[in-house]
Amino acid sequence: MKQLISALFAVGAVMLLAGATVYITGWPLSPYIYTIGATMVALAQINSPSKCKSPTVKRLRRQQIFGALLLVLTGAFMLFTRGNEWIVSLTIAAILELYTSVRIPQEEAKEGLS
Numbered sequence: 068m069k070q071l072i073s074a075l076f077a078v079g080a081v082m083l084l085a086g087a088t089v090y091i092t093g094w095p096l097s098p099y100i101y102t103i104g105a106t107m108v109a110l111a112q113i114n115s116p117s118k119c120k121s122p123t124v125k126r127l128r129r130q131q132i133f134g135a136l137l138l139v140l141t142g143a144f145m146l147f148t149r150g151n152e153w154i155v156s157l158t159i160a161a162i163l164e165l166y167t168s169v170r171i172p173q174e175e176a177k178e179g180l181s
Contacts, residue, residue, distance in 0.1 A: 079107025102142030109135035134163030
């Protein structure tokens with residue numbers, strides 16, 4: 068199961084990055100590629116089990132899932148709006164994902180040592 072989640076995340080991340088990168092060229096399929104990739108990343112993060120049960124890790128996991136859902140919302144902005152709202156949504160999601168990807172392993176290591 069863990070390998071499936073890792074593969075889902077990796078393929079989704081590549082599709083997400085490719086869709087966001089190609090979107091600026093105006094290719095009509097890029098929002099769909101991005102949205103499918105973002106959905107795959109969100110599903111992988113939602114279904115990945117957490118090793119720790121501390122309140123801090125639970126809070127960080129909620130932030131991580133919220134960031135993943137913002138990635139999917141970014142795809143909706145790409146599909147249904149013609150402005151740059153998607154850039155704001157993507158930036159917030161990226162900050163949340165980056166923060167939690169650093170903090171969760173730190174907190175899990177702390178709990179493992181105690």
